[in-house]
Amino acid sequence: MLERMRYFILRALRNMRQWPFLCSAAVLTMAVALATVATFFLVVVNVEQLSQRWTKEIQLIAYLQKAPSRQDIPAILNDLKAYPEVDSVSYVSPDDAMNRFRQRLGDDASLLEGLNSQLLPASIELNLRPEFRDQEHISRIIERLENSLEVDDLRYGQKWLERFNSFVNMLRFVGIVLGGFLLLAALFIVSNTIKLTLYARRDELEIMALVGATMRFIKVPFLLEGAIQGLLGGLISLVFLMLSFSLIISRSLNSFWLTPNDFNLLFLSFNQQLILVFSGVVLGLLGSLSSLRRFVRI
Amino acid sequence: MIQLYNVTKKYSSDSVAVKDLTLQIGKGDFVYITGASGAGKTTFLRMLYAAEKPTRGQILINKKNITRIRGPQIPYLRRQIGVVFQDFKLLQSRTVYENVAFALEAQGKKRYEVSKKVYQALKEVGLEHRLQRRPLELSGGEQQRIAIARALVVDPLILLADEPSGNLDQDVTLEIMELFKRANARGTTVLLATHDHSLNQRFPRRVITLDQGKLVGDQQPLQV
Ligand SMILES: Nc1ncnc2c1ncn2[C@@H]1O[C@H](COP(=O)(O)OP(=O)(O)O)[C@@H](O)[C@H]1O
Ligand SMILES: [Mg+2]
Numbered sequence: 001m002l003e004r005m006r007y008f009i010l011r012a013l014r015n016m017r018q019w020p021f022l023c024s025a026a027v028l029t030m031a032v033a034l035a036t037v038a039t040f041f042l043v044v045v046n047v048e049q050l051s052q053r054w055t056k057e058i059q060l061i062a063y064l065q066k067a068p069s070r071q072d073i074p075a076i077l078n079d080l081k082a083y084p085e086v087d088s089v090s091y092v093s094p095d096d097a098m099n100r101f102r103q104r105l106g107d108d109a110s111l112l113e114g115l116n117s118q119l120l121p122a123s124i125e126l127n128l129r130p131e132f133r134d135q136e137h138i139s140r141i142i143e144r145l146e147n148s149l150e151v152d153d154l155r156y157g158q159k160w161l162e163r164f165n166s167f168v169n170m171l172r173f174v175g176i177v178l179g180g181f182l183l184l185a186a187l188f189i190v191s192n193t194i195k196l197t198l199y200a201r202r203d204e205l206e207i208m209a210l211v212g213a214t215m216r217f218i219k220v221p222f223l224l225e226g227a228i229q230g231l232l233g234g235l236i237s238l239v240f241l242m243l244s245f246s247l248i249i250s251r252s253l254n255s256f257w258l259t260p261n262d263f264n265l266l267f268l269s270f271n272q273q274l275i276l277v278f279s280g281v282v283l284g285l286l287g288s289l290s291s292l293r294r295f296v297r298i
Numbered sequence: 299m300i301q302l303y304n305v306t307k308k309y310s311s312d313s314v315a316v317k318d319l320t321l322q323i324g325k326g327d328f329v330y331i332t333g334a335s336g337a338g339k340t341t342f343l344r345m346l347y348a349a350e351k352p353t354r355g356q357i358l359i360n361k362k363n364i365t366r367i368r369g370p371q372i373p374y375l376r377r378q379i380g381v382v383f384q385d386f387k388l389l390q391s392r393t394v395y396e397n398v399a400f401a402l403e404a405q406g407k408k409r410y411e412v413s414k415k416v417y418q419a420l421k422e423v424g425l426e427h428r429l430q431r432r433p434l435e436l437s438g439g440e441q442q443r444i445a446i447a448r449a450l451v452v453d454p455l456i457l458l459a460d461e462p463s464g465n466l467d468q469d470v471t472l473e474i475m476e477l478f479k480r481a482n483a484r485g486t487t488v489l490l491a492t493h494d495h496s497l498n499q500r501f502p503r504r505v506i507t508l509d510q511g512k513l514v515g516d517q518q519p520l521q522v
Contacts, residue, residue, distance in 0.1 A: 209376075210381055212376035212452075215373075
């Protein structure tokens with residue numbers, strides 16, 4: 001059994017040595033295809049992470065049509081606090097708002113001199129419990145707020161987030177389409193590479209069949225060849241991704257992208273790295289299988 | 299060993315390569331298949347190792363009906379049959395040793411067994427000193443001897459030779475014939491397709507003659 005395997009592997013390697021150009025073409029195509037797919041995957045995962053993070057920092061602000069009277073405020077706040085999604089609530093009176101505004105203007109605060117503080121609306125700021133900080137829950141809370149309060153306007157950056165999310169979806173779509181296309185191209189090239197080596201070795205195939213080699217015996221080395229090429233392609237794409245990730249992307253992007261300090265770009269997890277390499281092997285196997293089916297007959 | 303009953307092979311509706319052939323060849327026989335070019339000799343041999351399927355009729359090899367043999371069974375049939383061709387069909391990129399070893403490796407034989415048998419088979423044909431050469435460095439006669447070693451290394455029941463001396467000159471042909479005779483003497487059934495009648499004059503054996511696919515003669519050797 002072991003000797004069998006050794007023999008098959010030796011024959012596969014011998015094939016590859018004999019056609020180094022074809023072989024490296026197949027390996028590189030697979031590497032490029034896998035790297036592209038993985039790159040898109042990484043971009044989508046990281047952008048998604050970013051969007052989740054932004055969603056998490058969301059604070060809901062409800063601007064009220066008119067400021068409630070002082071004695072009503074505790075009741076309103078208690079009502080809101082009773083929402084299961086709500087972590088903390090605070091009331092910002094028109095005066096508070098004016099003070100904040102003044103602080104933000106800093107030296108230019110004198111511009112506000114003499115303005116009626118009632119110009120600014122009162123508002124309620126809600127901080128949500130972390131587990132409810134997502135689009136779905138936010139829309140549900142908004143609905144309830146609008147029913148129970150005289151809300152003038154609600155802010156949480158929803159428009160922006162929605163647009164951002166649809167951008168992520170588009171990225172994912174492009175990634176799937178482009179990746180699928182490249183994987184097919186890789187499959188096609190691997191299949192043709194193997195077909196060419198089969199063609200170049202048709203004498204050998206003929207003689208093998210003539211001297212009583214079984215189909216399996218004839219095919220296994222070519223399947224192995226595909227698998228080895230796929231393995232190499234997968235490893236090359238992984239190494240390439242690792243290098244480019246650590247050298248270029250993570251450094252520059254971390255500095256110029258407006259990410260919070262503790263936000264780290266994600267790389268493939270160990271399991272995902274295994275999957276990447278394994279996909280290469282599957283790709284190579286499929287490629288050689290498809291050409292063998294058509295080519296080898298006894 | 300080989301039995302044919304009303305075997306017909308058509309490649310297309312208007313080209314009949316072998317027509318209604320019925321004959322028996324016994325174990326250990328040595329038989330010439332003769333006939334002009336296009337008579338159907340190659341087709342006849344190809345049907346025996348299941349490279350072609352007969353259109354009609356039955357073929358039995360070693361009492362086993364191979365007429366409707368299925369793909370996965372074919373390799374096991376071929377392990378009992380050695381085949382030698384006019385053009386040798388050697389792998390030019392492999393050494394002499396590897397070419398002969400190929401037949402054993404294809405049957406999944408162990409490595410130590412392979413090297414022993416290959417050496418014996420090459421010694422049998424007198425080429426044990428050429429192990430590491432490539433076929434193209436050798437003469438036609440030597441190449442054919444390698445092909446014969448490859449056919450015989452697996453100890454086949456039957457040896458089929460399709461015009462084995464077609465590309466070789468007279469004295470080399472005699473060497474090759476000597477190898478066939480030796481294999482036959484050890485019990486291998488030998489079928490030799492040729493249109494060279496001088497072979498039969500030198501080594502008189504049973505002669506089966508085909509003409510346009512039909513059996514037109516089946517002579518036992520004349521007693522000298
Ligand atoms: N693969 C094939 N396809 C179609 N016709 C064939 C094929 N092989 C042989 N023939 C035809 O069958 C006939 C017998 O050929 P063959 O068996 O090669 O004869 P021989 O070996 O005696 O010269 C010839 O007429 C030949 O043209
Ligand atoms: Mg012929």
